[in-house]
Amino acid sequence: MAEAALDDVFADDVIVTAADRYPLGATLFLPRTGKRSHAVLINSATxxxxxxxxxFAGYLARRGCAVLTYDYRGTGDSRLKAVTGYNQPRSLVGFKASMADWAAKDVxxxxxxxxxxxGNMPLTYVGHSFGGQALGLLPNNKEISRALFIAAQAGYWKLMASPERYRVYAMLNFAGVPLTKLFGYMPGWAGLGMDLPKDAFLQWxxxxxxxRYLFGxxxxxxxENFHNYKGPLRAICFTDDPWAxxxxxxxxxxGFTATRPDIVSISPKDIGVNKIGHMGFFRPEYRDTLWRGAAEWLQAE
Incomplete structure (x- = not known):
């Protein structure tokens, strides 16, 4: 297990073994000093x-949280990490993993x-984009004390801002689908930046x-697991995000009918910047604005 110092935080690369024994590359962040008050699971976007x-994980750890980040199977270190005793796929051709698998098996x-x-701490959940969607699909989402969504949405293309909706429609249907069927996986160079398993991309x-996106x-x-989550849920969206x-x-x-989600819209001018978008929340310059507010809400329990 590799360890890398992150100021006053331990950041250890670990393996999370999924229920079907598939090894997921992950990093555990722990405060070096002080009492640990909360456990936080950060779930990635597609x-x-x-x-x-x-x-952001290191920031939460400095505030007393044990934080885990990880890669879904077939992506990041859950594709390339060399793990003794396991055969990790160098090629995604023939690799079986859907987005539903990411939720049910990995998340x-x-x-x-x-x-x-x-088990002695509240377990809180941060879901970015697909990571938020996945909460509703989990068979064990009752284990989550509270959930914070960052730019997590039902991604029907017509609900995206124009003209981005038309770019996405064309990229997915006229480039992504044909290339995925040709190569046996979605090549990252075609627009997403990361290779994706065929089944995951086509299901997406x-x-x-x-x-109605996945609800349809x-x-x-x-x-049906959407109805089982009963904890507090806050969903943050940004007015300049064309996707969410x-x-x-x-x-x-x-879809979360057993709780009352609190949806918070934030514009860039609210925090004195020009742009946030779909990915911007996780930039370190928002440590004292977006990050602080998110952390205070996560640790409110």
């Missing part, structure tokens, strides 16, 4: 490696991993084309 969340296993190790495209997927039995528009965030939150 095609976003866990390293993007390193700064659910990460929840269980944190619950087993930090099918959701994006549905008016009749084959997705785990949709307020309407798209509201649609995702409507």
């Amino acid at each position: 095609a976003v490696p866990r390293r993007v969340y390193r700064g 659910a296993s990460a929840v269980q991993w944190m619950r087993e190790r930090y 495209v099918s959701w994006v084309m549905k008016e 997927d009749s084959t997705l039995d785990t949709r 528009t307020r309407t798209a965030v509201e649609l995702l939150c409507s």
Whole structure:
């Protein structure tokens, strides 16, 4: 297990073994000193490696949290990490993993991993984009004390801002789908920046084309788990985010019928900047603004 110092935080690379024994590359962040008060699981957006969340994870650890970031199977270190005794796929051709698998196998296993190790603490959940969507699909989402969504939405393409909706439609259907069928996986150079397993990409495209996104997927039995989450839920969206528009965030939150989601819209001018967008929240310059408010809400319990 590799250890890297992050100022006053321990950042250790670990392996989270999913329920089907698949090894997930992960990093555990722990405060070097002081009492640990909360456990936090950070769940990635589609095609976003866990390293993007390193700064925010370290910030939460400095505030007394045990924080885990990880990569979904077939992505990041959960594709390339060399693990003794396991055959990790160098090529994604023939690699079986859907977005539903990411939720049911990977996210659910990460929840269980944190619950087993930090059972004496509240377990809180941060979901970025798909990471927020996944909460509703988890069979064990009752284990979560409170959940914070960052730009998490029901990603129907017509709910995206114009003209981005048309770019996304064209990229997915006229480039992504044909290339995925040709190569046997979605090559990152085609627009996403990271290779994706074929089934994950094609399932995502099918959701994006549905008016109710994943809620319109009749084959997705785990949709029923949305009704099981009863903890506090705050969903943050940004007025300049063309993907997670307020309407798209509201649609995702409507699935959580056993709680009353608090949807918070933030414009860049609210914090004195020009742009935040879909990814901006996790930039370190927001340590004293967006990060502080998010951390205070997560640790309110």
